[in-house]
Amino acid sequence: MAWNEPGGGNQHDPWSGGGRRGSGGGSGGGGGGNNQGPPDLDEALKKFQDKLNGMLGGGRGKRGGDGGGKKGGGKPRNTFALPGLLIVVALAIWAASGFYLVDQSERGVVLRFGEYQEVVTPGLHWNPPLIDDVRMVNVTRVRSLTQTQSMLTRDENIVEVEISAQYQVASPRDFVLNVRSPELSIENALDSALRHVVGGTDMIDILTSGREILGSSVSSRLQSYLDSYGTGISLQTINIESTSAPQPVIDAFDDVIRAREDRQRTINEGMAYANAIIPAAQGQAQRLIEQGQGYRESVVAEAQGQANRFNSLLGEYQTSPQIMRERLYLDAISEVFGQTNKVLIDVSDSSPLMYLPLDQLRSGSSGQGGQRSGESSGDNVDPQVIERLRQQQSGSGSGNSGIRREGRQ
Numbered sequence: 001m002a003w004n005e006p007g008g009g010n011q012h013d014p015w016s017g018g019g020r021r022g023s024g025g026g027s028g029g030g031g032g033g034n035n036q037g038p039p040d041l042d043e044a045l046k047k048f049q050d051k052l053n054g055m056l057g058g059g060r061g062k063r064g065g066d067g068g069g070k071k072g073g074g075k076p077r078n079t080f081a082l083p084g085l086l087i088v089v090a091l092a093i094w095a096a097s098g099f100y101l102v103d104q105s106e107r108g109v110v111l112r113f114g115e116y117q118e119v120v121t122p123g124l125h126w127n128p129p130l131i132d133d134v135r136m137v138n139v140t141r142v143r144s145l146t147q148t149q150s151m152l153t154r155d156e157n158i159v160e161v162e163i164s165a166q167y168q169v170a171s172p173r174d175f176v177l178n179v180r181s182p183e184l185s186i187e188n189a190l191d192s193a194l195r196h197v198v199g200g201t202d203m204i205d206i207l208t209s210g211r212e213i214l215g216s217s218v219s220s221r222l223q224s225y226l227d228s229y230g231t232g233i234s235l236q237t238i239n240i241e242s243t244s245a246p247q248p249v250i251d252a253f254d255d256v257i258r259a260r261e262d263r264q265r266t267i268n269e270g271m272a273y274a275n276a277i278i279p280a281a282q283g284q285a286q287r288l289i290e291q292g293q294g295y296r297e298s299v300v301a302e303a304q305g306q307a308n309r310f311n312s313l314l315g316e317y318q319t320s321p322q323i324m325r326e327r328l329y330l331d332a333i334s335e336v337f338g339q340t341n342k343v344l345i346d347v348s349d350s351s352p353l354m355y356l357p358l359d360q361l362r363s364g365s366s367g368q369g370g371q372r373s374g375e376s377s378g379d380n381v382d383p384q385v386i387e388r389l390r391q392q393q394s395g396s397g398s399g400n401s402g403i404r405r406e407g408r409q
Contacts, residue, residue: 097129105140107172119172137172142236145187150246151195157203162241163218165190167233174232182231186222189229193221206243207257215240 101124102108108120111133120134127134146164153159167186169175179185197217198206206214219238226233245253317324 098126106136109135109176139169153203155202164239166236170234171232178230189225211240
């Protein structure tokens with residue numbers, strides 16, 4: 001039996017230095033009442049239970065030490081004390097669980113019994129638990145979505161298009177309340193917008209130069225869909241990752257693309273040649289035009305000068321006709337003889353034949369000291385010409401052997 005078991009005979013405390021407790025609950029004599037040992041755990045637990053029972057009202061009676069064994073009377077039990085204590089503890093736990101922290105990148109959508117109340121900003125907040133439902137929405141994170149679809153073009157060809165979209169939450173309230181699944185909604189909307197745009201575009205434009213136009217058209221149409229749905233989503237970018245023909249015919253389409261590239265290169269070369277030739281032709285045409293204008297102006301000016309000269313000569317001719325006739329004759333002879341080859345031949349009977357080639361003398365070498373008039377015999381001149389000249393000389397009748405001036409009256 002333990003030394004401190006209630007009702008036991010062994011009441012000796014091994015730490016107190018002796019003494020026994022009597023059956024009547026009194027302490028033994030001789031210094032046995034000084035108990036300085038460690039606390040008894042069982043006794044402490046028993047005291048706590050007694051205090052708790054006392055708080056709840058009506059603890060049980062203690063057993064007497066005098067052997068009478070009668071139960072003592074206690075306070076009546078309070079039946080509402082324990083539930084009240086439990087309610088207080090529950091209320092404290094409920095109130096403490098209502099505190100929450102909203103991160104800087106988040107916004108909290110508060111719903112009270114399912115009805116929208118407000119959007120809370122970053123910081124520490126409190127809302128009654130089980131009454132308010134706070135849903136956190138990240139408004140700074142850029143979400144992405146990628147799709148690869150095969151679809152029909154306007155010219156009834158099939159293409160495979162890989163497209164990616166980046167978006168952010170612009171309105172937390174609309175993102176949480178208006179659409180049950182925003183991610184699924186934007187996925188379906190992206191597929192619808194892409195099919196609508198691709199269905200109105202030729203395949204060659206999608207595979208080559210029309211990819212940028214395709215991306216912008218899909219972006220504007222998708223944003224209009226999201227706004228009409230009220231998803232609270234704002235598109236950031238739309239990227240056309242790749243466009244290709246179906247795998248079984250991709251080689252043939254590659255050949256077509258190469259042929260189109262060669263065609264475009266040839267067109268560019270032709271345009272470069274045209275850009276080089278056209279300015280030169282335009283310059284030559286302008287030069288011819290300017291030459292024609294200059295010739296026209298020179299002819300007009302010369303004609304005007306001739307007319308003015310004629311008018312001037314007419315006035316002088318009217319003043320002295322004989323002198324002007326002589327002057328005009330000399331000018332005409334000088335102009336005619338100045339542009340033709342001239343030869344002087346003396347055909348008089350009394351002198352030997354003289355042949356003087358004036359044109360050869362003029363074009364001869366000027367380095368010699370003096371030009372000698374070349375004499376030649378009649379062998380260098382046709383005899384018939386000489387005979388005809390002699391007959392004309394002899395038939396003149398007046399014995400004049402000089403040069404006769406033709407056309408004089």
